[in-house]
Amino acid sequence: MACFPALSRSLKSISSVSSISLKKFSNSFMIITNYAKMGTSSHSSTISEYLRNDRLDEARRVFDKITSPDVYIYTMLISGYCRNNKTNEALNLFYRMPTRDVVSWNSMIKGCLDNGDLNKAYDLFNQMSERSVVSWTTMVNGFLQFGRFELAEELFECMPSRDIAAWNSMVLGYCRSGRIKDAFNMFKRMPSKDVISWTMMIGGLDQCGKSDEALSLFRDMRGVGVDPTSSTLSSVFTACANISALERGVQLHGHLFKSGYVFDAFISTSLMTFYAKCKQIESCLKVFQENLVSNVVMWTALVTGYGLNGMHEEALDVFKNMMKEGIVPNQSTFVSALNSCCGLEALDRGKEIHTKAIKLGLFLDVFVDNSLIVMYSKCGNLDYGVNVFNNMNEKNLVSWNSIIVGCAQHGGGMLALKYFDQMAQSGVQPDAITFLGLLTACSHSRMLDKGKYVFDLLNRDPSIEVRLEHYASMVDIMGRSGQLKEAEEFIKNMPIKANSMVWLALLSACKLYSNLEVATKAAQYVLDLDPHDSAAYVLLSNLYASACRWNDVSRIRVMMKGRGIIKQRGASWVTLKGSKHVFNSGDISHPLSRKIYQKLDSLSGKLKEFGYVPDQRFDLHDVENEQKEVSLFYHSERLAIGFALVSTVEGSTIRVMKNLRVCGDCHSAIKLMSKIVGRTIIIRDSSRFHHFKDGDCSCGNYW
Template structure:
């Protein structure tokens, strides 16, 4: 089909007439078909060899300027099949499938390449049924057509249809076999992939790489490494992709010796300067706790690839070096290497480990400037950061701004709300999650039970436990039973909680019994406490938390002889009590306090502030609750011991070190005692500040004499 669009038509027709006339007026009495064919070829060649068209056309397609590419295409008088195919491929890559199909229908001649491109374009645009229709209409299907369709079916999870098509193939090359192997792994069919690989008539390095990568991605890193060694013994030369897969598997095991050997292969084969291999090597050494080796790999050349920098940031964070991780992140920015989602996630995780929400906010602002403020992976890390350090409102704001939320987004915000005592909001978010079609998992279940536990929603908790136990969408584990025991125990249903423990479908572990023992302390139930403690000591004789909880329950009941007996048991078994400590991160430095601690440089000011607070508290009617002074001493000593608990020292430090009216955030490794909880409510009112205290159980937000937990924790 000849086409002369636009203002070029008259000029081209004139040229055509002159040359055609020349052909007719040659020495032959009849027009020469050979001459006419040569003329047509000359015209096509002359136009297509013009760099102003060919280069411009390719450049527009390469830069996704599809409409401009089409304008150039329309100016070419004799577009051949190759140019049609390029234009169709350009439309498909830009998700303009209707335009691609229309142009495909207009093609005067179609070859196998154009048909295959159209099938692939439909698959890339998510139109499996359209791809199948074109495939079945295609005359003279070749092995590429069959393989493309099989790959598409696997991509959409249609494994059975892919198998049928594979067995119908008239001839199969190694690419077709590889496509099936890769498809099986993509759909979690590991055994089918292994079986198919074993019967392949011939395989290439891509076959081996697909197997090694597939096994690694499906949690079988040891098998992947065994196969890699077998491949090396078979004489195949690994590609850089093969080595990346093998290194990733070595990092997960971890297998330091084998990974070092792979490093040697990388150098030997000349792949050393491959950026992705450098990133994989850094990750491998970091996972094997060889941070110095990771740094050495990084320093051997100047990297501009974001993956290499991100690997080092992540490596430092994984090895308990968050300060170094953030330093690398800053250097990366200074050198103009723009961070991606993974870079921000690793940097935010480092901020979490440093307990530095201020640094996290700085990273958040950079993410917003780079257009990643609504990214789901960055957003998920921010929700965890803000929730973990007492700012659930900012965590919820981040959640609301995330464009496409995934299950991690929903779980993170539900868990955050649960920890901060926003049980009703957690349940509301769960309802929204269900409405938008996100399927809950075992972490969602844990978050919901935690929300019910911290907010005293007994019936809701029972309802969720019954629903998820019967739904069988995932396995209900000991952790979920522990949460349910906590729900029942906090609501005073200790006998029902104990019955649940004894009727579990599997043997209860110490964590489940500890949840029951903790509830016994709240409700001073010695009988259930002693039975729970007995089971814990049988399962885990060195569990310090059980000894401490039982001792505290006896102390609260003034049974000092039993307190002494438990402490003697601890000493005999070599069990050491974890000391209660509280800490504050201020201007990048962590200040930690133990009960009665006088080692801090500002101790004199801190104790003066505490003495002033004691006077003011008494003026407000505060009377110390001496049952929380867990030593058999005089009443005056008990009062003094309570006044100098670690969380009160940390709060007093903040009062003398921060501007008036600013919020205070304190972390504590153990559960806050009832007396401190009562006094901090009044302290917040006296000093006119919001105080956030995170203990081992939850967050408490104190303001104007009230706590967010409603005195229920």
């Protein structure tokens, strides 16, 4: 076409994209409209019924019995083939048509686009002797769906006439790709706008992090007299939630209540999410209770709302109640419920929900499986997470990231790298999270060379921004490998200014190697950047205590007290039958304290028989050695293990969660405990998971 020669030339270079599956276009772009001539009504209605149920063979048999099918019946069957990814059959039928009208051409073009054949769609478009505005819009929308923006723009500008649907198509395409500035410029150019135009632009601004501008545009929309739809209002409530604009959301809620709009289930769901994100869970529950419709979307919003507010027990109760009410959960419900299992670190509850997903046929859903991988990894059972991942029919970027991060958390450095290789072979492009997971895995497995290799790969990928988290992980890798000076130089040569997190990684490594010289400098950098970072004070104080420099320890503690900084108290906990049992060092408040202490006392003698000698360097108090030994033996993680030993069946795995890093003395003792009691003991500290079994730990004494 003379109008756009560059467009024709560009298409010659487009590679085959037949594997791409396009989403259905908006109803605004539906191609098949009512014909005045409906063909033989009995045949058309029979074929229509078969096609509605995807019974293509029966539909074709009826079609073949018609002596002279009209263009409407041809087009109906062609559309049926296209909907079922049978483009070749559709094209064969299309070329057999004795006559074709613009609707049949549009239908075939749309079918090619839906099934990923952009070249064929454009070839058909060029063959058309007559085009409607729908023909042009369909082709423009196709280019946008394939990310061919320059071609879409050129074709759009060549359109002989444009309706609102064509303009909306361009705005929507830009919004979906994150080109919000281009979308807004196109929006401003529109000669007229309908509610769909305004709604798309409001939603696009919000999704690109411009929620304030989205709300401002909504005010403009109301100012020109355009009435919002439920989709518009949903976007507005989402924008209010994203910036915690509680007052504006409540005002809008009041207006909707007066108009009766609030009883719309779609609006109610958005309202619930808005209140939940603004930490108004009671208002969220009230909207749910007042609504006249009770469907899976509203129940899911309530489960999610409780989870967002850290009320995970309540979230799982809602999940249980919806099942009792006969409401079948969908993939989003399962994702929210599994997230709450993570929040509770409740492995048993997660397994129960996994079983329900299997019964409902959602166990192969990619979103549910991704959440299962995360849940199993965070709750201390990586093997189950690996099993879920390996059995997935479909894997997306989140799937690969979830398993790589899971392996990193459990110290599976080589396994994480193995999955990264498989990810590359599958053609999935990594992102910033992928590399952060890999670097963490290398850090936890003392793989300095592998870590440097991964960091080099990251720096050579122009599509990924290297963040401060990546630099901190690289410092951690070098520092924990004993390369403290190299790590310090690495920080000083970073292309971006290091924050407290980066220097804190170095300070933490200094404690591992008792290097007070580098630690003092690193701590000063941290405190200059963030004078209230409690971790820096604690790490430096612990280093001084390990070196028996008690005057320096006192100085640090006085400084902390003067600045109102409180050291986080160590705690460990075990979740058993839905209940969380929390222990602090020397705790005697638990109902089973007597049995716990008896169990630990009986273990004490056996530990010494196996050669255990308390390492008093890890009791960081200026007290007598005998008192240090007693203090060490009743650290919170040992009390939690004692509780699990007296509360669970022999041979079962013990899982303990801890808010601080496990100390070296406890680590040595727990290795021997696992051998004495014949159990696997899994402890998650603030850094990673430790799997103790038969006297060894998965971390290789490196954490």
